[in-house]
Amino acid sequence: MNLFSNPEILRNARIQLRPRKMLIAAGMCAVVEVALGYAFFHSRSDIDIGGADYSGGRALLHVILWIQALVLVIGGGIACIHAIQREKDQNTFDFQRITRLSPLELTLGKLFGTPLMVFFVFLCLIPAAIVGAVSGGASWTILLAAYVLLMLGAIVCDAFALVISLFLRRGAVTWAILFFLALVGAGSGGSSFSPYLALGSGSPFVAVSLAQQTSWSLAPGVTHVGSMSLPTTNPFRDLFFGVPVHHALVLFVLDVTIFAWLLSAVARNIKRDPTNYELYTPAQALGFLCYFNFILFAFFQWYVPGAPRGLLGMPHPFTALDTQSVFLEANVIPFFIFGFILLRNRNQARRLLHSGTAGRLETWPAPYLFLGGLIVGIAMILVIQWKRDPSLEWSVAIAIFRVAYFAFWLICDFLFLQWTKLQRAGHPLLMGVLYLGVYYACAIIIVSSLHAQHSPFAAIFLPTPLFGLDTAAWSAHLGVWIAALALQIAAGVVFIALQRRTLAQLQPHASSISMNAPASASL
Amino acid sequence: MVRLENLTKEYDLPPVKGKPAQVVAADRVNLQIADREIYGFVGPNGAGKTTTLKMICGLLVPTSGSVEVQGIDVENRPEDAQQFIGYLADFFSLYDDMKVWEYLDYFARAYKMPSAQIPARVTEVIAWVGLESKRDAFIQGLSRGMKQRLGIARAVLHNPPVLVLDEPASGLDPKARVELKDLLKNLNRQGKTILISSHVLSDLEEICTSVAIMEKGHLLRSGKLSSVMEQSAAETPAQRRIRIRVAATGSELMDWLSKREGVSDAHPSASAAQGSSSVDFLFAGTDSALAVLVRELVTAGAPVFAVEGSSESFEQIYARLSGGEVM
Numbered sequence: 001m002n003l004f005s006n007p008e009i010l011r012n013a014r015i016q017l018r019p020r021k022m023l024i025a026a027g028m029c030a031v032v033e034v035a036l037g038y039a040f041f042h043s044r045s046d047i048d049i050g051g052a053d054y055s056g057g058r059a060l061l062h063v064i065l066w067i068q069a070l071v072l073v074i075g076g077g078i079a080c081i082h083a084i085q086r087e088k089d090q091n092t093f094d095f096q097r098i099t100r101l102s103p104l105e106l107t108l109g110k111l112f113g114t115p116l117m118v119f120f121v122f123l124c125l126i127p128a129a130i131v132g133a134v135s136g137g138a139s140w141t142i143l144l145a146a147y148v149l150l151m152l153g154a155i156v157c158d159a160f161a162l163v164i165s166l167f168l169r170r171g172a173v174t175w176a177i178l179f180f181l182a183l184v185g186a187g188s189g190g191s192s193f194s195p196y197l198a199l200g201s202g203s204p205f206v207a208v209s210l211a212q213q214t215s216w217s218l219a220p221g222v223t224h225v226g227s228m229s230l231p232t233t234n235p236f237r238d239l240f241f242g243v244p245v246h247h248a249l250v251l252f253v254l255d256v257t258i259f260a261w262l263l264s265a266v267a268r269n270i271k272r273d274p275t276n277y278e279l280y281t282p283a284q285a286l287g288f289l290c291y292f293n294f295i296l297f298a299f300f301q302w303y304v305p306g307a308p309r310g311l312l313g314m315p316h317p318f319t320a321l322d323t324q325s326v327f328l329e330a331n332v333i334p335f336f337i338f339g340f341i342l343l344r345n346r347n348q349a350r351r352l353l354h355s356g357t358a359g360r361l362e363t364w365p366a367p368y369l370f371l372g373g374l375i376v377g378i379a380m381i382l383v384i385q386w387k388r389d390p391s392l393e394w395s396v397a398i399a400i401f402r403v404a405y406f407a408f409w410l411i412c413d414f415l416f417l418q419w420t421k422l423q424r425a426g427h428p429l430l431m432g433v434l435y436l437g438v439y440y441a442c443a444i445i446i447v448s449s450l451h452a453q454h455s456p457f458a459a460i461f462l463p464t465p466l467f468g469l470d471t472a473a474w475s476a477h478l479g480v481w482i483a484a485l486a487l488q489i490a491a492g493v494v495f496i497a498l499q500r501r502t503l504a505q506l507q508p509h510a511s512s513i514s515m516n517a518p519a520s521a522s523l
Numbered sequence: 524m525v526r527l528e529n530l531t532k533e534y535d536l537p538p539v540k541g542k543p544a545q546v547v548a549a550d551r552v553n554l555q556i557a558d559r560e561i562y563g564f565v566g567p568n569g570a571g572k573t574t575t576l577k578m579i580c581g582l583l584v585p586t587s588g589s590v591e592v593q594g595i596d597v598e599n600r601p602e603d604a605q606q607f608i609g610y611l612a613d614f615f616s617l618y619d620d621m622k623v624w625e626y627l628d629y630f631a632r633a634y635k636m637p638s639a640q641i642p643a644r645v646t647e648v649i650a651w652v653g654l655e656s657k658r659d660a661f662i663q664g665l666s667r668g669m670k671q672r673l674g675i676a677r678a679v680l681h682n683p684p685v686l687v688l689d690e691p692a693s694g695l696d697p698k699a700r701v702e703l704k705d706l707l708k709n710l711n712r713q714g715k716t717i718l719i720s721s722h723v724l725s726d727l728e729e730i731c732t733s734v735a736i737m738e739k740g741h742l743l744r745s746g747k748l749s750s751v752m753e754q755s756a757a758e759t760p761a762q763r764r765i766r767i768r769v770a771a772t773g774s775e776l777m778d779w780l781s782k783r784e785g786v787s788d789a790h791p792s793a794s795a796a797q798g799s800s801s802v803d804f805l806f807a808g809t810d811s812a813l814a815v816l817v818r819e820l821v822t823a824g825a826p827v828f829a830v831e832g833s834s835e836s837f838e839q840i841y842a843r844l845s846g847g848e849v850m
Contacts, residue, residue, distance in 0.1 A: 007633045008633075014625050091612060095615070346535055351586055508531075
């Protein structure tokens with residue numbers, strides 16, 4: 001179906017874009033544009049914004065782009081947070097679910113239909129941006145790329161807001177909006193994702209900085225301090241396995257792929273029974289984990305033989321084992337997301353038990369976490385083996401042990417969380433996460449007070465000593481490390497037994513067969 | 524044809540006073556609903572009617588069992604099955620900031636009706652539910668009854684063969700209720716199969732061809748209305764309801780009857796005319812025993828002018844079968 005004939009977009013257009021509302025919005029935008037134009041063209045000739053001198057036109061373009069970015073990202077995001085949740089609150093969502101709109105059509109309808117007024121305001125501000133660009137002599141290709149990135153980044157944020165809206169419970173909208181704003185705020189700093197990555201910021205607000213560029217050059221910049229010329233890093237220069245690539249291109253690809261992940265999550269669930277929501281299938285979730293690790297490996301600040309090493313040309317600080325530590329630490333959050341996606345609620349467990357296809361239900365989600373750990377771990381070791389500095393410390397045995405411990409630590413935690421999620425309570429998973437958080441907080445406090453953060457004995461309670469494990473610590477306490485791993489496995493077995501007991505309570509009722517027999521017979 | 528096979532839905536309820544609660548909202552429900560039926564779902568609040576209807580529509584996934592609508596498995600092919608279903612929820616709202624025609628136009632497009640047919644169909648349905656004068660009005664200005672009619676218009680818009688209406692009469696005044704019954708009869712005459720739940724049993728008795736009586740997720744009775752009532756009567760062969768009319772007023776007749784053997788549940792009938800009285804009672808005995816009772820009554824000087832056997836109403840059967848307990 002053509003996006004422009006999508007009934008959900010049409011419905012939103014009819015509600016939001018009535019002539020009176022459009023006139024008011026356009027009028028307000030015109031007033032803002034005239035006021036800004038007057039301020040930048042008639043008050044002063046050169047304006048200092050963010051430490052850089054601009055002509056009036058460039059300054060106007062800069063400010064208008066910021067306003068457009070804020071309107072698109074925050075306005076659109078808030079609208080999308082309401083998109084599904086409000087329909088559920090008003091009991092109108094079931095009527096949409098029962099129509100013949102495909103899940104993808106309904107998702108796209110909500111994604112592009114709900115923020116229609118926001119898009120209209122964005123368009124109303126374009127004339128001032130054009131005036132600013134023409135008078136400021138902006139590069140048209142760069143400006144076009146900036147707008148593409150701005151739109152794409154905003155759509156990614158909107159899609160994320162739609163995911164939040166889908167899973168939102170009644171009465172939690174305000175918290176969801178605050179969470180969304182906090183995430184947008186945290187991501188809009190303009191710095192790169194991580195100091196370990198040769199990858200610029202992923203924020204949609206990067207588009208505003210891009211529009212201020214005068215060329216597509218990837219050469220380092222130069223800052224003049226008195227008579228000295230100092231090289232500076234080019235914020236739009238990313239390294240893909242060591243090859244320089246323009247950040248605009250990388251961000252475009254990242255935005256498109258992240259959008260695809262978010263869109264598929266909403267489309268997969270939007271027409272489902274809410275008690276059966278499942279962000280991704282286990283295989284898709286595994287794919288997401290692999291996608292994340294590919295980004296991590298591809299844009300890592302790898303050692304390049306013969307080249308100045310490390311950040312800002314300083315000596316490379318990492319041994320190969322340090323690199324693996326960075327990868328493992330970076331994987332904690334993605335693996336937790338992966339684990340949370342895999343967790344099943346009581347309804348899903350019941351359905352599996354009733355269908356008789358449950359298999360070894362009490363071990364869930366261990367098999368997929370183990371598989372994820374195996375795939376990511378092997379890939380990690382292979383890529384480090386390929387790109388590492390051969391002169392620095394590396395041990396395949398330690399690397400394998402770390403991956404195994406990491407996987408079993410996660411398995412143990414998620415077997416516990418799965419067990420708590422199957423409990424009959426108001427918010428069982430939340431309680432499980434709370435218990436886990438309290439456990440780790442207490443463990444960290446005790447281990448820190450004993451100054452045993454790097455002791456192998458601490459690995460019995462916490463995964464953190466693993467990240468500092470080197471060949472010396474390994475050979476000195478091999479038995480303790482192995483015991484720590486064995487204890488993780490033993491704890492996992494305990495949670496499997498507990499989960500088995502909980503699942504027994506969810507078995508189909510034998511009594512219900514006899515109770516309904518007369519009614520069936522009456523037919 | 525709508526077929527429910529071993530349909531089961533189990534829920535968890537929030538803990539009450541610290542004690543967790545589990546509910547079987549539908550427990551291995553088996554039903555076959557033939558085409559062109561008006562099938563009534565009866566039961567107290569929490570009996571599992573809404574859950575069952577939602578599972579039929581594919582809006583809730585059953586814990587086990589299956590639903591077929593027009594031969595299509597609803598769980599496996601929900602969108603294919605849903606094209607044959609028109610649905611009205613028990614509590615619903617409409618898009619207040621849309622106009623009546625815009626609302627129907629939206630759903631016509633969402634049901635993927637051919638674009639060329641949509642304006643004519645919208646006009647036709649608006650006229651059919653009697654909202655012509657409100658065609659360009661905003662929905663927020665409609666009365667409760669008008670909104671209910673608009674909801675029904677949306678449900679029938681794509682001309683589905685099966686209509687699922689959950690408590691469509693709730694909140695309607697008596698006049699709107701009569702109009703609703705006429706609408707449903709009219710739809711049934713057009714060939715629609717209608718599944719309807721309601722608390723108003725007399726309304727259901729009037730329009731339904733079949734009924735399912737539910738309680739605590741179980742089907743207590745189901746089938747043709749007449750066969751449910753016959754079956755119910757057959758289950759109490761020793762007792763039948765009798766009405767005696769006498770051309771006199773006063774409570775002596777009831778007192779006299781109450782003391783006779785085989786008589787129970789005697790109470791004055793509401794349908795007595797002026798200058799006469801009548802009493803309904805349950806009589807356990809043969810026709811000969813009843814004849815003896817009437818002869819004794821006449822001998823005692825009662826001016827008996829009518830003796831009638833009456834069958835239990837649907838409401839009475841429901842009250843007898845159902846404890847009216849809520850899960």
